[in-house]
Amino acid sequence: MSIRISAWSAFSPYGHGRLAFADGVRGGAPATPVSTKDEWARAEAHVVPDFDIVEQLGRKGTGSMDRASALAVATMRALQRDEHGSVASNPRTGVVLGTTSGSNRTQFEFTRDSLTRRRPYFVNPAQMPFALMNSAAAQCAMWHGLTGPNSTVAAGRNSAAAVLRYTSLLLRTGRANGVFAGAVEEHSGARELLEHGQTLGEGCVLFFLQTAESGNRAALAEVVASDTRFSDGAPGQALATSLRHVVPEADEVWGLALSAADAQLSEVEDDAIGEVLGHQVGTVLRPGRLIGDTGAVSGAFGLASLLAHAETDPTARGRLAVATSVDRDGTAGAIVLRLVGSQARGER
Amino acid sequence: MSESTDRTRNRVAVTGLGVVSSIGTGVAEYAAGLRAGRSGARPISVFDTEGFAHNVGCEVVGFEPARWITAQPPEDLGRAAQFSVAAARMAMADAGISGTGTGRAMVCLGTTDGGGDAGERIAENIVRDRGVPAELPRRVPAGTLPVAVARELGLSDVDISTVATACAAGNYAIGNGFDAIASGDVDVALCGGADAMCRMTFTGFYRLGAVDPERCRPFDVDRQGILTGEGAGVLVLEPLDRARARGARIYAEVLGYGLNCDASHPVAPDQDSVAACMRLALDDAGVTPDQVDLISAHGTGTKANDATECGAIHSVFGEVASGPPRTVSVKSMLGHTMGAASALSAIACALAIAEGFIPPTINHVKTDPACGIDCVPNSSVDADLRIVQNNALAFGGDNSVVLFGRHE
Numbered sequence: 001m002s003i004r005i006s007a008w009s010a011f012s013p014y015g016h017g018r019l020a021f022a023d024g025v026r027g028g029a030p031a032t033p034v035s036t037k038d039e040w041a042r043a044e045a046h047v048v049p050d051f052d053i054v055e056q057l058g059r060k061g062t063g064s065m066d067r068a069s070a071l072a073v074a075t076m077r078a079l080q081r082d083e084h085g086s087v088a089s090n091p092r093t094g095v096v097l098g099t100t101s102g103s104n105r106t107q108f109e110f111t112r113d114s115l116t117r118r119r120p121y122f123v124n125p126a127q128m129p130f131a132l133m134n135s136a137a138a139q140c141a142m143w144h145g146l147t148g149p150n151s152t153v154a155a156g157r158n159s160a161a162a163v164l165r166y167t168s169l170l171l172r173t174g175r176a177n178g179v180f181a182g183a184v185e186e187h188s189g190a191r192e193l194l195e196h197g198q199t200l201g202e203g204c205v206l207f208f209l210q211t212a213e214s215g216n217r218a219a220l221a222e223v224v225a226s227d228t229r230f231s232d233g234a235p236g237q238a239l240a241t242s243l244r245h246v247v248p249e250a251d252e253v254w255g256l257a258l259s260a261a262d263a264q265l266s267e268v269e270d271d272a273i274g275e276v277l278g279h280q281v282g283t284v285l286r287p288g289r290l291i292g293d294t295g296a297v298s299g300a301f302g303l304a305s306l307l308a309h310a311e312t313d314p315t316a317r318g319r320l321a322v323a324t325s326v327d328r329d330g331t332a333g334a335i336v337l338r339l340v341g342s343q344a345r346g347e348r
Numbered sequence: 349m350s351e352s353t354d355r356t357r358n359r360v361a362v363t364g365l366g367v368v369s370s371i372g373t374g375v376a377e378y379a380a381g382l383r384a385g386r387s388g389a390r391p392i393s394v395f396d397t398e399g400f401a402h403n404v405g406c407e408v409v410g411f412e413p414a415r416w417i418t419a420q421p422p423e424d425l426g427r428a429a430q431f432s433v434a435a436a437r438m439a440m441a442d443a444g445i446s447g448t449g450t451g452r453a454m455v456c457l458g459t460t461d462g463g464g465d466a467g468e469r470i471a472e473n474i475v476r477d478r479g480v481p482a483e484l485p486r487r488v489p490a491g492t493l494p495v496a497v498a499r500e501l502g503l504s505d506v507d508i509s510t511v512a513t514a515c516a517a518g519n520y521a522i523g524n525g526f527d528a529i530a531s532g533d534v535d536v537a538l539c540g541g542a543d544a545m546c547r548m549t550f551t552g553f554y555r556l557g558a559v560d561p562e563r564c565r566p567f568d569v570d571r572q573g574i575l576t577g578e579g580a581g582v583l584v585l586e587p588l589d590r591a592r593a594r595g596a597r598i599y600a601e602v603l604g605y606g607l608n609c610d611a612s613h614p615v616a617p618d619q620d621s622v623a624a625c626m627r628l629a630l631d632d633a634g635v636t637p638d639q640v641d642l643i644s645a646h647g648t649g650t651k652a653n654d655a656t657e658c659g660a661i662h663s664v665f666g667e668v669a670s671g672p673p674r675t676v677s678v679k680s681m682l683g684h685t686m687g688a689a690s691a692l693s694a695i696a697c698a699l700a701i702a703e704g705f706i707p708p709t710i711n712h713v714k715t716d717p718a719c720g721i722d723c724v725p726n727s728s729v730d731a732d733l734r735i736v737q738n739n740a741l742a743f744g745g746d747n748s749v750v751l752f753g754r755h756e
Contacts, residue, residue, distance in 0.1 A: 115472055230495065
């Protein structure tokens with residue numbers, strides 16, 4: 001059963017919506033980092049510019065909303081409004097989002113209030129659902145009336161592969177007939193405390209996925225494989241195993257997107273890919289060098305980068321695009337897409 | 349398309365169970381606790397409860413990480429990850445499977461807070477102008493739970509994931525494991541859920557007036573809310589044919605499940621949507637309402653949950669001549685163990701089927717007419733159970749219902 005991506009959108013350090021990201025990655029100039037500072041930390045970071053929650057979504061239901069949920073809701077709105085794409089939702093349409101550990105800022109603020117106010121229970125109860133990891137996916141469902149399966153997969157930097165694997169299973173088993181799948185990560189001082197070294201980024205990417213059977217719709221790409229592996233302390237080995245498993249022919253690979261943003265992981269990822277696929281692939285994208293370490297969204301930004309480049313490269317058509325990820329704990333992921341065509345050509 | 353029309357999928361057996369809970373660690377102790385109607389309620393010690401008018405929770409006491417965690421330094425892991433490793437090791441031993449030679453495996457765990465307790469300690473250190481101990485940040489990501497399990501069990505050809513769908517996460521993970529086995533993607537799945545007690549959950553529910561001062565009393569007319577709890581439950585799932593071929597003990601079959609989302613309110617459950625989820629699960633399992641012998645309810649003990657959930661049960665099972673099946677809440681004993689809750693409840697379902705008893709709803713005095721179900725008050729009863737339904741509801745409107753059946 002073939003599973004297809006028929007549309008995508010993103011809120012990224014390049015700006016709001018698909019075009020901003022596509023233009024940014026095709027241009028190849030890094031997004032501009034800004035100085036951020038809150039009660040937890042100060043840091044240079046690649047944030048989504050001009051993203052104020054109330055300005056974006058209005059006052060209703062946003063008073064305690066976390067930034068990650070707002071980014072997801074806004075990205076979904078952009079995806080549904082994007083004429084370029086092909087999106088059709090109904091009562092069995094689901095949402096599957098990747099995360100690392102939800103909105104750290106909301107969690108930290110809730111804890112701070114409990115520890116510093118006159119009574120330990122003088123906290124804002126409205127904040128509680130937004131402190132949970134499933135908040136962004138649940139908010140997407142609420143704002144857009146999606147009553148199908150609604151799931152959050154916390155796989156950190158391997159979220160794209162884990163989310164697409166999970167989503168494919170929902171579609172193959174008929175539990176959902178369309179899924180908004182992707183990942184979201186917000187920047188905050190709280191997240192700075194949990195990561196170290198590299199410049200952090202943030203954003204959200206969403207894809208719309210369907211089985212080929214559930215609608216004769218324009219497709220950008222077919223999901224050939226999504227795979228996650230583990231090799232204790234050796235993410236490179238895990239990635240090599242995964243690539244051997246999921247890439248049928250190295251010759252067929254048109255483009256690669258590597259997701260690691262820091263030097264050490266980048267080297268591990270490079271080596272594993274070189275070992276399995278050689279060094280012949282012409283298009284090699286590294287969005288982490290442009291928009292920072294976007295954590296759970298890094299793999300999804302890789303996929304989006306591949307789709308953006310494929311749109312303007314006629315040699316991509318019919319060939320494979322591979323997005324990879326590795327994390328320090330020994331986990332790795334790989335996604336293989338077959339590039340079907342471009343929505344822009346209106347194959348309906 | 350309804351999955352119930354698809355009979356090409358593998359049947360799925362439950363062949364191993366692992367438990368860390370406030371009423372007993374290990375499947376035998378847990379089963380004994382369920383039968384006896386044991387309560388895990390005690391004063392909370394894992395975080396400072398000064399300033400709260402009451403501090404009862406269902407904490408795991410006497411847990412010895414070093415007994416279970418040998419392939420990695422226990423201090424590298426948060427409490428929920430430690431519970432996960434312990435429960436997974438017990439489940440694999442119970443199933444009689446070693447880590448190597450499993451074929452393609454899956455570890456899929458559900459959690460509400462993941463390493464959130466470590467995040468709280470980081471926030472506290474900052475608030476109190478202290479340094480952050482280096483080991484705390486790496487305990488925070490929820491993905492550390494299944495990774496710790498895979499590392500401990502020496503699994504390599506393994507799909508690892510954490511399903512973070514709040515209080516229904518255990519059932520989500522079991523559903524994902526079920527699909528992976530049923531479709532032939534993997535040969536063995538370790539799935540379930542884990543959470544450690546944390547200040548945030550206690551404080552949040554307390555602030556909402558939804559923590560009972562003394563005991564958790566689901567469906568009771570005087571119920572006052574949840575008790576926060578902790579623990580882990582892991583189930584080993586295998587293709588039924590494979591389990592039979594190796595002569596494994598089969599506790600139960602997973603017959604099917606349903607998932608949906610209320611898409612309406614962040615914290616209040618929606619009766620029609622919960623009912624719809626039960627119907628999805630029954631349909632997926634190829635079961636009619638009259639065939640269900642027992643429901644292990646989400647049954648948190650809050651005013652809103654129990655009335656709404658029972659309303660949904662009445663709407664789905666209303667046409668059954670004998671009325672809805674007996675409906676119990678193991679949270680009366682375990683408290684609300686968050687991401688572990690529906691996994692521990694699922695294990696109770698499997699044990700109930702295999703051992704022929706119904707765990708009681710303890711602390712029960714008078715059933716709320718708004719609930720109107722037989723909750724098997726206070727004492728377990730012997731029962732011949734063929735089909736058991738496990739409900740889970742979550743903040744965010746994420747519902748999941750799993751159906752278990754006796755292996756004939």
